[in-house]
Amino acid sequence: MKVYLNGQFVPEEEAKxxxxxxxxxxxxxxxxGIRAYDGYLFKLNRHLDRLYDSAKAIALDIPLSKSxxxxxxxxxxxxxxxxxxxxRPVVTRGPGDLGIDPRxxxxxxxxxxxxxxWRSLYGEEVSQRGLKTIVASTRARPPDTLSPSIKSLNYLNxxxxxxxxxxxxxxxxxxxxxxxFVAEGSADNVFIVKRGQLSTPPxxxxxxGITRETVIELAxxxxxxxxxxxxxxxxxxxxxxxxxxxxxxxxxxxxxxxxRPVGMGKLGPITQKxxxxxxxxxxxxxxxxxxxx
Ligand code: PXG
Numbered sequence: 001m002k003v004y005l006n007g008q009f010v011p012e013e014e015a016k017x018x019x020x021x022x023x024x025x026x027x028x029x030x031x032x033g034i035r036a037y038d039g040y041l042f043k044l045n046r047h048l049d050r051l052y053d054s055a056k057a058i059a060l061d062i063p064l065s066k067s068x069x070x071x072x073x074x075x076x077x078x079x080x081x082x083x084x085x086x087x088r089p090v091v092t093r094g095p096g097d098l099g100i101d102p103r104x105x106x107x108x109x110x111x112x113x114x115x116x117x118w119r120s121l122y123g124e125e126v127s128q129r130g131l132k133t134i135v136a137s138t139r140a141r142p143p144d145t146l147s148p149s150i151k152s153l154n155y156l157n158x159x160x161x162x163x164x165x166x167x168x169x170x171x172x173x174x175x176x177x178x179x180x181f182v183a184e185g186s187a188d189n190v191f192i193v194k195r196g197q198l199s200t201p202p203x204x205x206x207x208x209g210i211t212r213e214t215v216i217e218l219a220x221x222x223x224x225x226x227x228x229x230x231x232x233x234x235x236x237x238x239x240x241x242x243x244x245x246x247x248x249x250x251x252x253x254x255x256x257x258x259x260r261p262v263g264m265g266k267l268g269p270i271t272q273k274x275x276x277x278x279x280x281x282x283x284x285x286x287x288x289x290x291x292x293x
Pocket of ligand 1: 033121158184185186187188189206207208209210211212245246247248249
């Protein structure tokens with residue numbers, strides 16, 4: 001596998017950056033997670049917009065234009081002859097001295113693009129039966145701290161929630177915000193279904209997920225009402241259906257929260273319908289950028 005590193009393609013074992021890179025020392029950088037389905041990069045421009053917005057928000061100048069970045073991503077897939085893949089662009093502040101001040105970074109930002117053959121996140125079995133989740137005691141960061149809409153390299157908060165899930169033997173953790181409303185999963189957005197309507201938290205204490213936005217569009221096309229609203233843990237516990245969305249997770253049903261069954265404790269009809277619809281819109285020119293012309 002070859003990795004794009006600052007303009008060059010290097011073998012994965014040689015893809016290394018400085019121990020003085022502020023991305024490593026301080027988590028000072030941004031990233032994206034993109035999927036390619038059957039030769040088409042899903043919603044590439046939306047991911048590029050979010051990457052550049054995240055970089056702007058932390059005052060990081062990406063040394064490539066958006067179209068140069070798009071070309072670099074496509075080239076990484078071509079060099080590795082990939083059609084179905086998970087792509088991870090990362091931009092860090094670059095090497096500097098041991099102070100936090102970004103002005104002390106003497107190099108350019110480091111640009112890394114990793115593309116791997118796609119493998120199912122939870123495994124086929126878990127995705128089909130649905131996920132068992134816990135509500136983490138780790139809260140989602142409030143927007144007046146480091147905004148959760150910045151996809152930065154500071155993921156420790158989410159990792160702490162994920163560690164809670166691991167200790168509990170659960171597949172995923174759901175985080176509440178500091179007011180006690182449901183925020184998001186450790187690496188995905190959360191939806192509930194109640195009386196045929198969908199609810200998902202507004203993107204205040206969660207990442208504006210691209211799968212989230214896609215599911216909202218799909219649901220509205222299906223004439224399913226979608227409410228972007230705050231809801232509590234009790235609404236989560238008493239939901240008819242619940243699912244998470246993410247680039248890696250796609251739409252994954254949740255069948256258990258804190259050992260309580262969600263609805264009937266199995267995949268519900270609206271979740272199933274959205275999963276089916278989602279499958280029809282990936283790997284096609286209408287939503288994807290072709291990798292091989
Ligand atoms: N919330 C958070 C905190 C995320 O990190 C999402 C929601 C979903 O967004 P998209 O745009 O992918 O629908 C993410 C996704 C992984 C992984 O391995 C996923 C993310 C980051 C790191 C790892 O699934 N981001």
